Amino acid sequence: MSYGKSAFLIALMMAGKWAAAAELSPPPQKPVPAGKHYSPYVGQDYPTNVYWGDTHVHTNMSADANMTGSNTVTPDDAYRFAQGQTVTSQHGLKAKLRRPLDFLVVADHAEYIGLVNRLLADDPILLATEVGKRWNKMLKSEKQVFIESARQARGFAKEMMVDSFLPNKAAFRNQEFEQSVWNGVAATADRFNQPGKFTAFSGYEWTSHPEIDNLHRVVIFKDGYDKVSRITPFSAFDSIRPEDLWKFLANYEKTTGGEAIAIPHNSNASNGLMFSLQDSDRKPLTRAYAETRARWEPLLEVTQIKGDSESHPKLSPNDEFAGYETWDKANLLFLKLKEDRMLKHEYARSALKLGLQEEQRLGVNPFKFGMIGSSDTHTGLAGVDENNFWGKVAESEPSPDRWQKYFFKGEKASMKAWQLASSGLAAVWANENTRDALFAAMKRKETYATTGPRMTVRFFGGWNFTADDARRPDLALTGYQRGVPMGADLTSAPKNVKPSFLIRAVKDPDGANLDRVQVIKGWLDQAGKTHERVFDVALSDKRRLGRNGKAPPVGNTVDVKSATYTNTIGDPELAVVWIDPQFDPRERAFYYVRVLEIPTPRWPAYDAKAFNVKMDKEVSMITQERAYTSPIWYLP
Incomplete structure (x- = not known):
């Protein structure tokens, strides 16, 4: 009898809680307006x-x-x-x-x-x-x-x-x-x-x-x-x-x-x-x-x-x-x-x-x-x-x-x-x-090459990227919405506007820090002659270009004997918006990105350590690995 009475009281208490909960439940929310979604990712289909x-x-x-x-x-x-x-x-x-x-x-x-x-x-x-x-x-x-x-x-x-x-x-x-x-x-x-x-x-x-x-x-x-x-x-x-x-x-x-x-x-x-x-x-x-x-x-x-x-x-x-x-x-x-x-x-x-x-x-x-x-x-x-x-x-x-x-x-x-x-x-x-x-x-050429490391590289061209875009967490979304990705054509140049390029490079998570990001430009002048120039657009360790236009070396932490290096130099990520200072809207051009790592041991150095052998002085023991993106072409 005591058990039945206890169960009855518990049931009444629970019923009361449920009733209270029902009374305190918020009223139904109005539906999201047609064509809009709470999730910002609905409808996004760009490569992620x-x-x-x-x-x-x-x-x-x-x-x-x-x-x-x-x-x-x-x-x-x-x-x-x-x-x-x-x-x-x-x-x-x-x-x-x-x-x-x-x-x-x-x-x-x-x-x-x-x-x-x-x-x-x-x-x-x-x-x-x-x-x-x-x-x-x-x-x-x-x-x-x-x-x-x-x-x-x-x-x-x-x-x-x-x-x-x-x-x-x-x-x-x-x-x-x-x-x-x-x-x-x-x-x-x-x-x-x-x-x-x-x-x-x-x-x-x-x-x-x-x-x-x-x-x-x-x-x-x-x-x-x-x-x-x-x-x-x-x-x-x-x-x-x-x-x-x-x-x-x-x-x-x-x-x-x-x-x-x-x-x-x-x-x-x-x-x-x-x-x-x-x-x-x-x-x-x-x-x-x-x-x-x-x-x-x-x-x-x-x-x-x-x-x-x-x-x-x-x-x-x-x-x-x-x-x-x-x-x-x-x-x-x-x-x-x-x-x-x-x-x-x-x-x-x-x-x-x-x-x-x-x-x-x-x-x-x-x-x-x-x-x-x-x-x-x-x-x-x-x-x-x-x-x-x-x-x-x-x-x-x-x-x-x-x-x-x-x-x-x-x-x-x-x-x-x-x-x-x-x-x-x-x-x-x-x-x-x-x-x-x-x-x-x-x-569609939305690809890039690396010499082995798995650094992540994004590269977009457009007409209205700003410096703040390089710091955005949704950099890729910005790139696709307001520009074109690697492998594509940049056209319809607005009057008196130079192309801007949105770039982000992130180190291989299991690899070396980055030394620099470069943009390689090639173009055809009005006389039909081709030219090229390499621009250092992002440098690690807060380095700046010298008066000669060159960047100081990033340094070298490689110990060849032990086939090791340290990430005490370089940066894990480099991001920038670069504007072509020499742009001529009449000239055909291409742009691609080259990303350089800090120096690391080359494979013969690992062999020398693993097999305890001495190699000739001519054998290259240090490398500086890199990535090359597909170009973006500018068409007048």
Whole structure:
């Protein structure tokens, strides 16, 4: 009885509380007026995330990465490594990224793609041909050695690589074989593609190099297996002319409804061909050529393991930072030496200036590209952090003596492994990590390149940015609402108004502080002559420009022996609104941002510490890593 009475009293008390609560509840609020929202983010669809990836990784499916059949790193391994998993390198070392990538393109060479693996597996299609039977026997019977010069090659490596792959002359073609391999490539990409988490693109490398002058392009497809499997890769065995590659891409889109782009790389090894003012028939560029190239090649891989292609000291003598990881001795196999006349047709900044001239002549700019970086590794391991560099090929994977090995011995010039650059990465601004979103960003050029670090860079151009905008927490919103982002055109100049540029750079959260932010401007004057100038627009540590217009050095905290540095110099963030003081509304121009870190140890310094070895004095031990944004073009 007592329990029932207590329960009854408690129920009455609770009922009273509920009644009181009901009596004190506020009246219903009026609805928000139509077309307005409390949340400020409703309806905003500008890119809010930067995604990191590598669009240029080779595995044991590439003939040059697996000449002797000893490469054990598969496309599956490349994807797993990019996703942050631990994999085993060709030499049995465990490898893992510090941070996973967001996207990857396994871009094996189209020429003889999968050939070596299928030979070792006794593929019946290959063994049904005389060439296949001979190469199968040669490959299995020969000693596995690293080929560091074309002259050294013998047997299978000579027949397949030196006599066929390099001169772009096919010794073996079989449609059934090529389709089978390509279908496997596309299926693997689909299997690792995880929308919203990790993006795997189908792609390959078109490996044209007339007289070994580099004209290579990475081809990337937005689409899945259902569309990509309807073609086989167009290779340099089909044609070494870029114009023919573009026709293939146009036909792919027409017949499948899909989308594709091509990304040139290593313009620095083209011996003046990559940005030539002549087409493949050595005729002056036409408007149709310019339109077609601009359509299919929206990006340039400006930095990678085989050197940096932003600019060259001889082209930019007033730019103290122009000589970064420069490869300027010769063409791909060091068979033909470089001549100074070639340089202006090889480097990005010079090509952007040439594009302004061609645009004035033709009405269309053939060299209107954005910037990305990628590795071009042939180890399958997209590791380009200075302290986690997995090299270009198997022989340049971590070892006590890799620094002094020859990367390649040419007849007229050579390159040692310590001169390899631990670079680079592609940064893409998008709303989500999906094929559609990333591909769309690449096409609109809202991308930037870094040499490895993951600094965040925003860059907008407009006509009415103010100094206060650089301090706004919603800087990006301001940039999109009142200007255009990297990769876009700035037009309709108001009378007597100079363009303003809104810039913010934030250090890699796990990396070095920033030294400075620079704007590189190129323009075409009224006489048709091009010019360039580098502006230091934001300096760390409260430094100021000297009377000579130059900034004092940021300093150097690197201890080479211990391979360490400190963030006691530099700034974690630099933001600024910069107004072009030399603007002439009649002159075509481009602007892009270069962000420099403070000095840090270069990868040989980490090797020296890890393996306790002493290296020659000529070995570069300190680097100053950087980012390059896609340009903003001003059109009169």
